[in-house]
Amino acid sequence: MNAIDHDSYIFFKQFQPFNQLPDFALQSLCKDLQLTYYDENKYIFKEGDAAHEFVYVVKKGAVAITKIQESAQNEVLVDICEEGDILGLRVLLASGDYVLNAKVKEEALLYCIPAKVVKLLMEKYPKVSLFFAGLIANQLPERTKKTALLDNHYNPSYNLSNQENDFKIVQGVKQVITISPESNVFEAAQLMKTKNIGSLLITDTSQYPLGIITDADLRRKIVAENIQPSAVLVKEIMSSPVITVNETPKASELLILMAQKNIRHFCVTKDGTDKSEICGIISERDIVATQGNNPAVIIRKIQQSNSVVSLKALRDTTDELLQSYLEQETALRFVLEIITQVNDAIIDKVISLAIQELETKGLGKPPVSFCWLSLGSEGRKEQLLRTDQDNAILYENVPTDSKVDESEVNKYFLELGKMVTEMLYEIGFEKCPGDIMASNKAWCRPLESWKRQFESWILTPEPNALMHSNIFFDFRPVYGNEQLAIDLQNHIFSLIDKETRFLTFLANNAMLNPTPLSFFRNFIVEKGGKFTDFFDIKARALMPLSDAARVLAYHHKIQLYGSTIERFTELIKHDNKNADIYSEACMAFEILLRTRAINAFEHQNAGRYIDIKKLNKLQKQTLKNIFSLTDKLKKILKVRFRTDFIR
Structure with a gap:
């Protein structure tokens, strides 16, 4: 390897996905590269240009990704690409012309990788x-x-x-409340409460901005750590330095800063620096209001x-x-x-409307505290599309010495469940074909009854119990008393500790779906019905990933009401040995879910069935790579839970 190729090899060894290549493949890639110099302000490609024969990787310098704003004849900054960033990949693989500009911001050296080499790497690795x-x-x-x-x-x-x-000027709050860095956090919290504000600027003796604290800082740095607020000074928890802007900031400029700095607040000063008079404060909410x-x-x-x-x-x-x-x-x-926030807000509002209606009917308010549970894909925060409902009601145990009649309590919540599921149906969420909804008395229960139900499923893991486990073990509290859901989840963990065989059966159940490829590596498609010769992306691709994530999450006692992606992300922290597999699983699930959603909008249906014939070669290869990843996850389940011993 000559000196130039060696330099390229060292460079690419630092960045994904090139550092995943075998040494011989990376050395071969380095021989196919071209290294090109670009002056400042020179365009690498422009909107509307046909795809080049190369994919570009920034070696040195910076490239601005921009878009032309026609009405103002301005070039809007979208992103900055720096060392190791890749340019021109999407247009190469998705076909079509460039939709953005790539303009050199600082004189740059770019590696040019031939398109055919990139495609070959994707097919092979x-x-x-x-x-x-x-x-x-x-x-x-x-x-x-x-x-x-x-x-x-x-x-x-x-x-x-x-x-x-x-291009709108963002108007923030003019009257800014400030505090000294030597004040304690208790004083700051009291001031925020008195003034009914969510943030405070910390200033020096010249009243110039030093930093900022928000209610989120108080929750994360004080309350969550169980620290005495009066024992901590403001300067110890403030975010510093505070990001300052001038008095006429544009929304686009602030959005870029928010993304680059990972912040949610800006201090407005006379000249835009932290050495001038404070004129106001701008929050994310103020920016949103301009949109x-x-x-x-x-x-x-x-x-x-x-x-x-x-x-x-x-x-x-x-x-x-x-x-x-x-x-x-x-x-x-x-x-x-x-989408989850929107769906949750709708459920929250619908429950409130239903309770109001029950009051007008003379049934009053809920007799005991309760929690509305979303199940299945909505429970996992993956209901991008308005698919059918899966939900339940969990309510507080009625004390035996209470004057409240238990049957009347159940009657109230059943009526509430019926009203809510009916309203959700009118909004466009289909009813569950299996009737797994809060309107069904089987899924509208007090806490103790739910505990017994999970005991039955876990201690007697027969096929029907395992089927319900795939739905109900993805519960998530959406409305009401969340502590009830926490109590139920803790009970489930304790049951699994007692009956370790349950996860073995659940793991075995997660492995039942075979790799959806035939002996000749053709896709296994539907053989009858409306979707003959179509590929079921939900059952054959998405479910194996979510099933594996569920089993492993419960095995590691991961206490979150999370999505499949969030579960795999947490698993990376708990199982370093398989971290790479879990990281790839996150990407795979994202690709599959996006593919399904796009397919749904294209055909105005649930998007579950994909016409394989319409996928290009690389899309098919990506699916096959995902199936290979699923096989790795199955091996993890097989070894960890010793599923071979199930008879």
């Missing part, structure tokens, strides 16, 4: 394929951090004709709504929002969080 597929889907964590707020998450109709919101149709506005409207009709219209708007996010290739983790 599954890890490279999964990484690139995830990158195209905007899921690479390093890129997501920088672009999470730049993909116009707050404006679902982001296109060249309506970017005016990005048009956005998640925060939708959720606020849901909270203010008083009818099922208006809630349905708002959920329809959310579908448009989701479709726009998918078209813009917005980070899927962000999309899942937004």
